[in-house]
Amino acid sequence: MPSFDPFNPPDLPTRYEAMAHFRQICPVAKVADSRWYAASYGGVMTGLKEVETFVGSFVDTSVLPEDEIPVSAIPEPRHGKIRRVINGVLAPHRTMHTDQFIFELANALLDEAEQSHQDTASFDLVQQYVDPIPSTVIAHVLGVPTEDFQKFRQWSDELLENQNAQLDGQPLTLTQTHPEFAAYIQHHIEIRRHAKDPQNDLITRFIRAEIEGEPLSDDMIRTQTINLIIAGNETTRNWLGNYFAALVDDAELYERIRSQPAMREKFLEESLRRDCPVQIVARAAMEDTVLDGQPIPQGDQVVFGIASANRDETIFENPAELIPDRSNLKKHLAFGAGPHICPGASLARLEARIALDVFCKRVSFVSVQAGYEFQYNPVFWALGLRSLPVNLKFAPKASQKR
């Protein structure tokens, strides 16, 4: 059995080789004391859906104050009540002209590149195009100044780094983990609590929401808002970076995607499957149970390998290949499954599609810079690029019409 620490996974491709080995030999493997790794599609799907048996997240948050536990770690039935509020505050992004906002943002980012480089440009596709999109969009949806997006990016990174350090220690609330971030959100809660002319932004919708007739406390609004920012930021930028990495590496594929807009949605879903932005989620077993034939004692942690499930060869033929014409394209588990399934999926899909549409319209040719070796962000649960230096050629102005 290869040694495999899902909290400190090996680089690619060794990581995927280890997952394939687990799927074949031992789909639920003991990877540390009281810690298991579930590798098969069936095991991961079952575990994600059985929310009474498998609860929690990477650290034991049950010791934290109830109002400061992020939604992903809250047990039922409380989770369901808070989750309804979160669905309710996120869904109206559709009425906030978010599509137009993303469209203008993506064009503005490419304008900058085009103005500074004219014809063939040298450009960091991840740092200069991909990274600003999710953090600016979440600032728009939250109703805070979009110029603050750089703070969100930096704070999300810092918060994740600080959370990594808590894996083997005492869990902290998000406010304790990043007081500056928390103070910023608290300030915006207070502005909205006293606003004479309330807007329809996400924080205002949290303030107006009720659970069983009771309004939400500031602690809960702050915790869930910070959690939404991190959950939406790291993941979406990883997705965008991963799909662009596939395109810049394969001129034929880029030309196909560029000339056939109808292919794009399928390509995006297939990229989510193969290069899964969230590689794992973790839960604790609430009782003695059996997963994929393996007995799991109460209290043990199970790490559900979403990335491995998405490459399960019994479900997806030739799983390492990007095949946008797959018949079962949408079976991937990149957004999870069951009651915790990602509430931000429609926003993420909107960002991914518009970022790709705008890029295809404006850029006629793109290739990765010679000698670049893919480097990934140091976030153990994610797969995403730190940078992606490319050469790009803009389409003639007439064919870039918006």
Ligand code: HEM
């Ligand atoms: C490509 C982008 C994204 C990916 C791959 C992704 C993936 C996931 C996954 C795998 C889960 C866990 C599901 C489970 O436990 O079954 C999740 C949960 C969650 N995601 Fe996303 N996500 C993305 C974007 C977003 C966005 C844009 C937001 C919000 C703005 C968001 C907010 C959340 C929240 C709040 C949860 C916890 C839900 C719960 O526990 O009930 N995500 N996401």
